[in-house]
Amino acid sequence: MMIKKINKKEFKELFNNLKEKYNIAAPVLVDKNKKSLVEYQYIDDFDRIVWNKQPDSSPKNIIFPQNTPVGNDYKRKQFYNQEQESLILGVRSCDIEAIKTLDQVFIEDEMYVDQNYKQRRGKITLVGLSCPERNKSCFCDALGFNPVESEYAPLYIFKEENEFWIKVKDEKFEKDFVNLPDGDQEKLKELIEKRLDTFKESSFDLDIPIPLPEKEMFAADIWEEMSEKCLGCGICTYYCPTCYCFNFIWEGNDGESTKYKNWDSCMFSTYSAHASGHNPRDSKDKRYRNRIMHKFSYHPLNYEGLGCVGCGRCIDRCPVNLDIREALKLTEKYLSEKGGAKSGKN
Secondary structure, eight states, X not given: OEEEEEXXXXXXXXXXXXXXXXXXXXXXXXXXXXXXXXXXXXXXXXGGBXXXXXXXXXXXXXXXXXXXXXXXXXXOOOSSOTTSEXXXXXXXXXXXXXXXXXXXXXIXXXXXXXXXXXXXXXXXXXXXXOOSSOOTTOOTGGGTOOSSOOTTOSEEEEEEXXXXXXXXXXXXXXXXXXXXXXXXXXXXHHHHHHHHXXXXXXXXXXXXXXXXXXXXXXXXSOHHHHHTTOOOOOHHHHHOSSOOOEEEEEEEETTEEEEEEXXXXXXXXXXXXXXXXXXXXXXXXXXXHHHHHIIIXXXXXXXXXXXXXXXXXXXXXXXXXXXXXHHHHXXXXXXXXXXXXXXXXX
16 A cells, blocks of 8 residues: 655646646536536546545446447537546545445446446546545435445545645556655554544444334335425435446437436436336326435345445435435335334345
8 A cells, every 4th residue: 555645736747747647537627507516527637626525426427428429420529538547636535435336236236237338437536535535415325335435445535735645556657656745654543543533423323224224114004194395306326326227219310329327316207107108106106215225225135235335416406305315214114113124134
């Protein structure tokens, strides 16, 4: 392991050197008509990077783009060199764990490997960014994740005012950082411990079995209350870093068409509609049940870990202030009143 410590000027020089070898994506301020959002984009200007705010969207859009042309005959202008490897800077623990979830589904599942995702992911390295404090809607610590440092990223940045600690955990990357000033490992350890102390008090207490017991929760009478004010707009799924539902769209005419792989949402009323006209999730309470159960029951049953990382984006972006934490507390209360329930794995 290699520990380096540099100032902002030195980091800018490092950035300029790295971009000769890598495509670099990072969180930057993007104008969205009447408002500006912090989103991940490929960049070539270090000064655009936003360090001190959790991005409004996750780096999922870099690894699993919202709209992807499928097929070998489609050409369009790319914003980066597809032959080069890429670095995504400033990825917080929740988003790193979310990409781990996507990797499980699209690469590590032996029944199905998404070759497009695998090819893109194989050229991308995550560079973590340690969280100095908790945002008001974040609850990753309550779900068992470490907001200060995730083990799933081989490179990690710890920003302290205008100085940057860089932890290089994979020797593959040591040559890119070897000429930087060394950092004191003990002082970095003190910084990490100090930050961990700020998260000692959990964001909220949660006591539910994981995976949630499928039969008990599927038949529970709490879903209408949970979803009463839901609009079914799907914004929670589009900002969620772990949601990966997609569909295929064909566009074109005169015998020529282009196939796209687009994000979809289980919160849309037509998402589960059958060609016969039957829809097994024909009401929003059933759709919201599926959303919660997928993240806290179905995904843990089939993969390692949860389908939610506690980033809080669905809470921040929901137009009617539907809070997933309240849904989880209602689940906890329901199971407690039923005498408790064992994990769905039992």
